[in-house]
Amino acid sequence: MIFRFSLYGFLKNQKYYEPFILLAFLQMGLTYTLIGLLIAFRELMVNLMEIPSGAIADVWGRRRSMIVSFFAYILHFSLVGTAGTFALNGLISFPLLIVLLFVSMLFFAVGDAFRTGTHKAMIFTWLRLQGRSDAKTEVYGYTRSWSQIGSAVSVLIACCFVYFSRSYVQIFYFSIIPYVINIINFMGYPKELDGEGNEDANLGRILAHIKESFTGIFQKKSLRRLILESMGYEGFFKSIKDYLQPILQQAALPVIAVFFAGISMNQEQQSVILIGPVYFLLYALSASASKQSHKLVKKTGSEDSSAKILWLGMLVLMAVLIPGMYFNIYWIMISGFVAYYVLQNLWTPVLISRFDAHSSEAQGATVMSIQSQSKSIATMVIAPLAGLAVDFMKVHHIGLSEFWPVPVIGFIISGLFLISSNNRK
Numbered sequence: 001m002i003f004r005f006s007l008y009g010f011l012k013n014q015k016y017y018e019p020f021i022l023l024a025f026l027q028m029g030l031t032y033t034l035i036g037l038l039i040a041f042r043e044l045m046v047n048l049m050e051i052p053s054g055a056i057a058d059v060w061g062r063r064r065s066m067i068v069s070f071f072a073y074i075l076h077f078s079l080v081g082t083a084g085t086f087a088l089n090g091l092i093s094f095p096l097l098i099v100l101l102f103v104s105m106l107f108f109a110v111g112d113a114f115r116t117g118t119h120k121a122m123i124f125t126w127l128r129l130q131g132r133s134d135a136k137t138e139v140y141g142y143t144r145s146w147s148q149i150g151s152a153v154s155v156l157i158a159c160c161f162v163y164f165s166r167s168y169v170q171i172f173y174f175s176i177i178p179y180v181i182n183i184i185n186f187m188g189y190p191k192e193l194d195g196e197g198n199e200d201a202n203l204g205r206i207l208a209h210i211k212e213s214f215t216g217i218f219q220k221k222s223l224r225r226l227i228l229e230s231m232g233y234e235g236f237f238k239s240i241k242d243y244l245q246p247i248l249q250q251a252a253l254p255v256i257a258v259f260f261a262g263i264s265m266n267q268e269q270q271s272v273i274l275i276g277p278v279y280f281l282l283y284a285l286s287a288s289a290s291k292q293s294h295k296l297v298k299k300t301g302s303e304d305s306s307a308k309i310l311w312l313g314m315l316v317l318m319a320v321l322i323p324g325m326y327f328n329i330y331w332i333m334i335s336g337f338v339a340y341y342v343l344q345n346l347w348t349p350v351l352i353s354r355f356d357a358h359s360s361e362a363q364g365a366t367v368m369s370i371q372s373q374s375k376s377i378a379t380m381v382i383a384p385l386a387g388l389a390v391d392f393m394k395v396h397h398i399g400l401s402e403f404w405p406v407p408v409i410g411f412i413i414s415g416l417f418l419i420s421s422n423n424r425k
Contacts, residue, residue: 001126001190002139002142004188004189005119005123005126005143006142006146007146007182007185008119008143008182009144009146009147009150010146010149010150011178011179011181011182011185012115012147012150012178012179013147013151013154014150014153014154014157014175014178014179015151015154016171016174016175017077017080017158017168017171017172017175018151018154019158019245019275019279020158020245020271020275021242021245022242022243022245022246023168023245023246024084024168024169024171024172025038025101026246027084027088027168027169028084028088028169029097030098031391032387032388032390032394033384033387033391034387035387036383036385036387036388037383037384037387038105039239039379039380039383039384040379040380040381040383041102042105042108042109043109043383044376045105045110046112046113046116046376047377047380049110062118062119062122062193063122063187063189065115065118066115066119066186067183067186067187068110068114069110069113069114069115069118070111070115070179070180070182070183071183072108072111072114073107073179074180075107076107076108077172077175077179079104080104080169080172081169081170081171081172081173082100083097083101083104084097084168084169084172085170088167088169120352120356122189123139123140123143124140124356125192126193127139136352136353137293137294137303137349137350140349140352140353141291141293141294142291144291144349145287145288145290146287147287147290148283148284148286148287148290148345151283152280152283152284152287155275155276156276159272159275162268162271163268163272166268166269167268168268226354226371227374228374228417229351229417230351230371230378231377231378232413232414233310233311233347233351233413233417234344234348234351234375234378235374235375235376235379236378236382236409236413237340237344238375238378238379238383239378239379239383240383240406241337241340243337243386243390243403244334244337245271245275246403247334247337247401247403248271248278248334249270249274249275251274251333251334252270252271252274252275255273256273274334278334281338282337282341283341285342286342287345289342290345290346290348290349292346293345293346293349293350294349296346296350297350303350304354306346306350307350308418308421310346310347311417312414312418314340314343314414315415315418317339317340317407317410318408318411318414319411320332320336321333321336321406321407321410322404322407322408322411324336325399325401325404325407326400326404327399328399333401333403351371389405389406390402390403390405390406
């Protein structure tokens with residue numbers, strides 16, 4: 001089963017659009033503020049569907065939920081690709097484009113809501129059935145490393161596709177293929193990984209399951225703390241991680257002037273010059289970090305101690321990025337984002353293991369969905385604020401780069417959690 005779990009992660013992360021998604025929206029004519037609102041809407045929809053979807057997975061069956069999730073993702077890819085293609089060819093108006101993008105985000109939210117938490121719960125159920133619950137950080141970190149390897153492979157494929165197609169938008173269609181293959185992969189999962197649910201799912205039972213899970217979480221102080229930490233660390237990361245793309249696009253210009261002066265390339269092709277190698281390195285390092293996260297836990301003595309070190313790492317990194325971004329020092333900006341991806345992939349296996357240690361088997365997918373929902377709430381707030389701040393700095397020419405408010409937000413968040421952690425101790 002570890003092979004199938006790893007294959008799921010590898011195929012799930014064949015997101016050929018991901019290294020270019022912000023650039024694709026900018027190519028369609030969206031501002032950073034509009035992009036932030038689009039992300040906020042997506043997270044709001046995920047937020048509304050997250051808990052019911054987790055409960056449905058626990059009660060109705062986790063394998064079925066995963067299949068529904070990937071069908072919704074496929075609809076999202078199809079709609080974004082079609083809307084973007086029509087917009088670039090002048091076949092639809094800008095307001096209609098925005099409407100279609102918001103509808104596509106609704107499908108993405110369905111996919112995310114039915115997936116997040118569900119597959120993690122399946123892994124932890126399998127470990128319990130195998131009598132290997134003490135290896136959850138190691139096994140989850142290993143399977144997550146294959147997700148990052150999948151991302152590293154996908155960025156090379158995506159860069160080739162963008163270079164030869166000269167378009168960011170068409171790549172959404174290409175992303176459908178691995179998701180179809182993953183649906184086939186789910187069909188081979190054993191039935192016992194569905195959890196303790198049965199075929200008699202009904203609305204009353206699902207609502208009762210949600211109430212029971214929420215009561216359990218908010219009566220437990222340790223779970224409340226984990227929810228807040230998830231909002232701070234993962235919500236911020238999800239809000240700002242794609243700002244690396246326009247930074248790389250800008251940084252590519254001097255590189256091209258020196259090394260590719262005699263080659264004629266459009267803007268899309270130019271962006272590939274740095275996005276390809278940087279994202280490949282980023283995902284390769286992230287895969288290693290995820291795989292080795294259990295060693296950090298062993299060295300520090302506990303998941304909680306590891307989490308405190310990772311909060312400190314984020315604080316220091318943001319402190320370095322603030323002047324680096326203000327003065328538009330590309331090597332600091334790029335290396336800082338790469339380091340932040342590595343920290344994030346050390347953080348996630350540690351956080352998930354902490355959640356699993358404080359929740360029951362029967363409520364596994366629901367608790368993980370609540371964790372994911374909390375991250376969505378934070379993203380829903382941070383993404384549009386970051387977009388507004390970046391647009392404001394760009395319009396008023398404050399700083400040599402408009403992106404410097406982003407690490408300021410991260411510095412404040414990490415500082416607050418470190419202070420509260422010390423107070424708790």
